[in-house]
Amino acid sequence: MDIVFSLGIVLALILVAVIGVEVLKLKFFFGVVVPYVALATFLGGMVYRILQWGSSPVPFRIPTTGGQQKSLPWIKPSFLDNPSTALGAAARVASEVFLFRSLFRNTKAELREGPRLTYHWEKWLWLGGLLFHWSFFIILFRHLRFFTDPVPGWVSFLEGIDGFFRISLRAVYITDILFLAAVTYLLLRRLIIPHVRYISLPADYTPLFLILGIGLSGVLMRYFLGVDVTAVKELALGLVTFHPRVPEGIGVLFYIHFFLVCALAAYFPFSKLVHMAGIFLTPTRNLPNNSRAVRHINPWNYPVKVHTYEEYEEEFREKMKMAGIPVEKEAS
Numbered sequence: 001m002d003i004v005f006s007l008g009i010v011l012a013l014i015l016v017a018v019i020g021v022e023v024l025k026l027k028f029f030f031g032v033v034v035p036y037v038a039l040a041t042f043l044g045g046m047v048y049r050i051l052q053w054g055s056s057p058v059p060f061r062i063p064t065t066g067g068q069q070k071s072l073p074w075i076k077p078s079f080l081d082n083p084s085t086a087l088g089a090a091a092r093v094a095s096e097v098f099l100f101r102s103l104f105r106n107t108k109a110e111l112r113e114g115p116r117l118t119y120h121w122e123k124w125l126w127l128g129g130l131l132f133h134w135s136f137f138i139i140l141f142r143h144l145r146f147f148t149d150p151v152p153g154w155v156s157f158l159e160g161i162d163g164f165f166r167i168s169l170r171a172v173y174i175t176d177i178l179f180l181a182a183v184t185y186l187l188l189r190r191l192i193i194p195h196v197r198y199i200s201l202p203a204d205y206t207p208l209f210l211i212l213g214i215g216l217s218g219v220l221m222r223y224f225l226g227v228d229v230t231a232v233k234e235l236a237l238g239l240v241t242f243h244p245r246v247p248e249g250i251g252v253l254f255y256i257h258f259f260l261v262c263a264l265a266a267y268f269p270f271s272k273l274v275h276m277a278g279i280f281l282t283p284t285r286n287l288p289n290n291s292r293a294v295r296h297i298n299p300w301n302y303p304v305k306v307h308t309y310e311e312y313e314e315e316f317r318e319k320m321k322m323a324g325i326p327v328e329k330e331a332s
Contacts, residue, residue, distance in 0.1 A: 006205035038262035045269025132182035
């Protein structure tokens with residue numbers, strides 16, 4: 001049911017774009033108004049989430065550790081898995097952002113006959129996640145050629161490296177293939193593996209269907225149905241220069257693709273995808289584990305009225321003496 005609901009949301013978004021552009025002729029609305037609203041929602045939502053995370057109290061050092069802590073001089077500490085310095089913590093965050101290091105260390109546990117608990121090498125999720133994120137990242141930067149004039153040299157260089165493989169005279173981008181393959185794997189993994197399907201919710205399926213729809217519509221435009229690239233670039237340059245204009249000749253497939261991108265951008269701050277920013281503000285990752293070397297005082301402590309033992313003894317001294325309880329000082 002969750003799968004059908006999530007797929008229905010994406011199909012409904014596609015239907016809205018088709019009806020809006022083909023039937024109601026709202027090209028300016030879908031080409032100009034929707035992207036500006038989506039961008040404002042994305043930026044506002046991300047700022048709100050970051051401020052919310054930044055203001056959350058972290059009274060203790062709570063780094064997640066997976067190696068030897070720094071202690072005695074002759075015991076070698078783990079620089080990345082248990083960093084004791086800010087540099088080590090930054091390196092650990094970088095390894096998570098660029099290489100998904102903790103996911104690479106993932107193992108699969110199974111209970112077999114005996115009963116016997118066994119652990120297996122499990123790197124497919126790491127590989128699928130790595131290919132998906134890096135392909136998405138490169139594709140995003142490739143699209144800068146639509147929003148810049150002239151196109152920066154490094155964008156052209158990246159596009160040339162990505163499209164070195166050619167069929168006839170047409171460049172085939174490797175990241176397009178890897179992106180679709182990775183998204184399909186991540187989706188099928190949630191559908192096929194029983195215990196992963198059991199814990200999956202619409203919040204897990206909807207982004208995957210939405211991203212898959214973006215990828216498929218982009219591939220259809222690029223390799224099969226075509227699109228007026230000059231008109232698309234004119235629209236994109238008008239948006240970034242705040243002089244929007246919707247040229248003629250842009251097909252409905254582009255508006256479907258663009259509308260899905262806008263929907264993803266607007267949904268981004270309120271979905272699980274927001275971990276893109278959250279990884280940098282996660283105290284289990286960005287804090288060094290130096291509790292043995294530095295005394296940490298909770299900055300969120302507020303004054304609390306306490307009842308000291310001296311005050312307690314002063315109040316109950318006579319009763320304590322009558323009960324035979326020793327007191328530290330006699331009444332003056």
